[in-house]
Amino acid sequence: MMKQRLLAAAVSALSLAPIYAKAQELIQPIKPPAQINIGMVDLGKKLYFDPRLSKSGFISCNSCHNLSMGGSDNLPTSIGDHWHQGPINAPTVLNSSLNVAQFWDGRAADLKAQAGGPIANPGEMGFTHTLAVGVLQSIPAYVREFKQVFGTDTINIDGVTTAIAEFEKTLVTPNSRFDQWLLGKKDAINAQELAGYTLFKESGCIACHNGPAVGGASFQKMGVVEAYKSASKAEGRSAVTGKDADRFNFKVPTLRNVELTYPYFHDGAANTLPEAVETMGRIQLGKKFNADENAKIVAFLKTLTGDQPSFTLPILPPDSDKTPRPTPFSQ
């Protein structure tokens, strides 16, 4: 009898409306991170904020993927070593663990592969892996922390990028109003926002912007219906595959926290969400959204802002007397 009641309760729980709704939707809620190595996260967080991974001692991961600003720098293209103007918009680090690959052209398979790129890019952090590791190896508190996490006395770039990637795995943004709605809180979004979501689905936006990250899962051509005019020289996926068919194919950006990650597109040319929605509708879907439709979609997009990562600003271990000092003004 008791068992039957429990079984009935379980069946009833399984058929609850929110779960049913979730199964139907092409967007799924962001899950809090799981299988996280906390010690490695603490180390990776320090490294993420440490400008000593750059030649200048001035640029850290957080400079261009600023966790106070939606994991982005809110610039069309980023500023690198010696004020170098970057070639492409810095994608948000938030929820980047959900991406099919990293960078706009997907040239890095995962977060770990990505993390080493900017350190050694002359136009970004301008350093080398060898020199960056040499700096860390000269800092006793880092040596101890790497030993605690990885069990070895010798720091290497593999450990550095592994720890940064582990920290980045924690940079997910659950609990957006839209996710609350998906999970059953029916008043978490209002009628306009819901209408925007319906329009987002019916217009076809959701064909590319779906899944938990509302994007990030595929490469798609920028300019399906109409060519996209850009001052940017970036040609996207073809740089990786060498295939002409992949020209102007870019990774579909996540729309999570899109309210915070302006300006938009790989060239950062769209300053506002209404502008981005207008362009996307026109060049990807052949649709001209009227002002009311545009406003509804924008209202929906703003429900995708989730809980921003919340943590204490890390305090970095100081140099030792032997630490090579940064050289910001030499070439």
Place this chain on the structure above:
Amino acid sequence: MMKQRLLAAAVSALSLAPIYAKAQELIQPIKPPAQINIGMVDLGKKLYFDPRLSKSGFISCNSCHNLSMGGSDNLPTSIGDHWHQGPINAPTVLNSSLNVAQFWDGRAADLKAQAGGPIANPGEMGFTHTLAVGVLQSIPAYVREFKQVFGTDTINIDGVTTAIAEFEKTLVTPNSRFDQWLLGKKDAINAQELAGYTLFKESGCIACHNGPAVGGASFQKMGVVEAYKSASKAEGRSAVTGKDADRFNFKVPTLRNVELTYPYFHDGAANTLPEAVETMGRIQLGKKFNADENAKIVAFLKTLTGDQPSFTLPILPPDSDKTPRPTPFSQ
């Protein structure tokens, strides 16, 4: 009888050694901040971390006074807009509320007067007060927060710098091992550190480096006994007073957290503490410390590292569609 015992105990407590020792010492413990307006601190913290106060959208107060790095940038001189090389070492913001005045030459009377300087300095944040305030005024969440704190709908530079200064008042570092010793924990510093403190006093370092900040209270000539050779063009206090007698007079820097605030001196020319102690002994006091004496003083100086400010990384309110966007690559 009971009253007598209590009285005896109170008298005994009043005459405890730590209180006696404290009264004798020329260095006093850092006190936690008092009379703090918490709402104003929260606003000021956001502004301190907000690169939108710069023309480029890339440089915030925290860029050069990095609270992960002892409130400094650990560079000889700072990097400004368009990678401009600054003329002088960025002093730590930690405990700067205890300074007699701000900047190496004391040209700002207080933290509020200081805060406006870098925003409008072409070689630092490269903006204007009017443009910075215009950006903030266009951001609804900032408008609300300024209204909550200051009671007005209109943001002005006075409010901006007042809030930043209020946040900076909280950036004190109590509870260093040396302060614990001053407050009575006799095993908080070891024999070598205590010997270093004794030498610090007996050699005359304490003549300038005294008070709660162990410095910051006066202007003194750099090169009393022997001229200081520097590539820096900075001439210090004379730039403010116009008096030739003030040439090469600089504000005595605080030695609090000096372990974290390398490199040293107004030109950042001393990379390490042993180097700084050697130079100071020689040019200020006419003393040649031997290796053992130098090591003792350095050991003492490292006991001055206090609790670093601990707070959650602020999340900045996003731009509105009307917010003027940064222009990092225009002149």
